[in-house]
Amino acid sequence: MKIAVLGTGYVGLSTGVCLSDSGHEVVCMDVDEEKIEQLSKGIPPIYEPGLKELLKRNIGNGRLKFTTSHKEGLHNKEVIIIAVGTPQSNNGSADLSFLEQAAKDIAENLNQNAIITIKSTVPVGTNDVIKNILKENLPHDISVDMAANPEFLRQGSAISDTLKADRIVIGTENKQAASKLEKMYSILHIPILHTSIRSAEMIKYASNAFLAMKISFINEIANLCEATGANVEDVSIGMGLDKRIGEAFLKPGIGYGGSCFPKDVKALYHTASEHDMNFGLLEETMTINNQQRELLVWKALSRFGDLNGKKIAMLGLSFKPETDDLREAPSIVISNELINQGARVSAYDPVAMNNAKKVLNTQVEYAKSPEEAVLDADAVFIVTEWKSFVESNWKQLVKEMKSPIIFDGRNCLKEEEIIKCEQVEYYPIGKPKIIKA
Numbered sequence: 184m185k186i187a188v189l190g191t192g193y194v195g196l197s198t199g200v201c202l203s204d205s206g207h208e209v210v211c212m213d214v215d216e217e218k219i220e221q222l223s224k225g226i227p228p229i230y231e232p233g234l235k236e237l238l239k240r241n242i243g244n245g246r247l248k249f250t251t252s253h254k255e256g257l258h259n260k261e262v263i264i265i266a267v268g269t270p271q272s273n274n275g276s277a278d279l280s281f282l283e284q285a286a287k288d289i290a291e292n293l294n295q296n297a298i299i300t301i302k303s304t305v306p307v308g309t310n311d312v313i314k315n316i317l318k319e320n321l322p323h324d325i326s327v328d329m330a331a332n333p334e335f336l337r338q339g340s341a342i343s344d345t346l347k348a349d350r351i352v353i354g355t356e357n358k359q360a361a362s363k364l365e366k367m368y369s370i371l372h373i374p375i376l377h378t379s380i381r382s383a384e385m386i387k388y389a390s391n392a393f394l395a396m397k398i399s400f401i402n403e404i405a406n407l408c409e410a411t412g413a414n415v416e417d418v419s420i421g422m423g424l425d426k427r428i429g430e431a432f433l434k435p436g437i438g439y440g441g442s443c444f445p446k447d448v449k450a451l452y453h454t455a456s457e458h459d460m461n462f463g464l465l466e467e468t469m470t471i472n473n474q475q476r477e478l479l480v481w482k483a484l485s486r487f488g489d490l491n492g493k494k495i496a497m498l499g500l501s502f503k504p505e506t507d508d509l510r511e512a513p514s515i516v517i518s519n520e521l522i523n524q525g526a527r528v529s530a531y532d533p534v535a536m537n538n539a540k541k542v543l544n545t546q547v548e549y550a551k552s553p554e555e556a557v558l559d560a561d562a563v564f565i566v567t568e569w570k571s572f573v574e575s576n577w578k579q580l581v582k583e584m585k586s587p588i589i590f591d592g593r594n595c596l597k598e599e600e601i602i603k604c605e606q607v608e609y610y611p612i613g614k615p616k617i618i619k620a
């Protein structure tokens with residue numbers, strides 16, 4: 184099948200490489216010339232495990248091409264996939280300007296009938312808006328079918344999530360479009376759910392909002408566990424064993440971040456208000472998440488009384504491991520708050536340092552290794568649960584610190600390793616602290 188993809192971000196690029204690897208001919212387009220230049224040479228502009236290999240293989244076999252020219256990219260394509268960003272606008276709603284522009288680009292350059300498939304996360308009803316833009320701008324002899332095909336991949340495992348998704352949701356307005364898209368994905372052997380376009384659009388927001396709510400719920404339970412002497416890890420296991428609840432997303436921490444959950448919860452809340460509905464559950468989910476991001480700072484304040492002049496090592500800057508993305512990362516809020524409190528922040532991340540330098544407070548200092556970050560530190564904050572931090576020699580690391588105090592924002596360090604430290608104060612979330620004087 185001949186496919187065009189607009190947007191080579193996490194979603195568009197993962198989709199493009201996986202569809203070409205499945206045997207389709209794919210042209211990926213982006214307005215970012217630097218990205219396309221890099222991609223054409225097989226250099227991924229983002230860090231994603233497995234991406235580089237697929238990129239090289241499919242450029243090599245000629246099934247995957249990149250261009251900044253919509254005319255060239257859209258030429259003779261049967262399926263057009265739109266995967267441009269839908270960031271948050273000032274009032275919390277989804278900003279559809281990139282999508283609207285993409286629709287105009289398609290209308291100006293499409294040379295045959297095609298299925299326009301919106302993979303970007305968009306509020307219910309957006310397909311209709313895009314269809315109208317296309318209708319107004321397409322030549323009269325060209326017609327399109329619309330489809331909503333939301334994406335559920337997670338950054339950090341984007342390629343394997345695309346190849347082994349739990350489900351593919353296809354919302355269409357007619358059977359021909361539905362069966363063509365089913366055929367496009369058939370080689371992946373992933374269960375496909377066919378729905379109306381509006382239901383498909385809603386499934387994406389409902390799923391993300393539910394997962395975000397689950398995170399905020401377990402974070403509140405963790406805080407209550409701490410107050411009552413229960414252990415949230417046991418509580419999570421006990422809850423998760425109930426098939427009605429499930430074990431996923433019951434890990435407490437310093438809140439969700441990234442380019443999707445925060446904006447999608449806000450956008451769904453906004454959609455509800457547009458329909459005169461106060462979706463209070465979502466409001467509370469967001470409030471809990473905002474508080475949770477500051478938790479380590481509050482814990483440190485309660486331990487030290489005052490953070491003025493204290494050196495805090497911040498390990499992990501990306502919003503989650505296996506990505507270099509800092510969008511809505513808790514590290515942004517934490518470092519700002521620490522600096523407001525007069526602390527010195529020494530930060531380290533295995534892959535996100537370059538991106539961090541663009542967005543973190545300019546007073547943040549960057550270390551070349553975890554060892555350098557913790558040197559003479561009064562405390563260390565574990566902000567992202569990178570495997571390398573979990574596997575570090577903590578017995579040795581805490582010896583480099585001024586005081587061996589660890590605030591683990593991801594409950595990722597192993598207690599048996601912490602106990603090996605000669606002296607340590609270890610503060611996890613929602614379970615008992617470990618103090619060895």
Ligand SMILES: NC(=O)c1ccc[n+]([C@@H]2O[C@H](COP(=O)([O-])OP(=O)(O)OC[C@H]3O[C@@H](n4cnc5c(N)ncnc54)[C@H](O)[C@@H]3O)[C@@H](O)[C@H]2O)c1
Binds near residue numbers: 191269
């Ligand atoms: N990142 C995720 O984990 C994830 C997961 C599921 C769904 N989504 C959704 O998928 C969509 C894309 O997300 P992303 O993270 O890949 O975005 P991104 O911001 O990383 O990439 C979007 C790309 O689209 C390009 N673009 C903008 N206008 C264009 C145009 N007219 N023609 C061609 N290219 C254009 C941009 O230059 C950019 O490279 C969003 O709606 C997002 O909510 C993201």
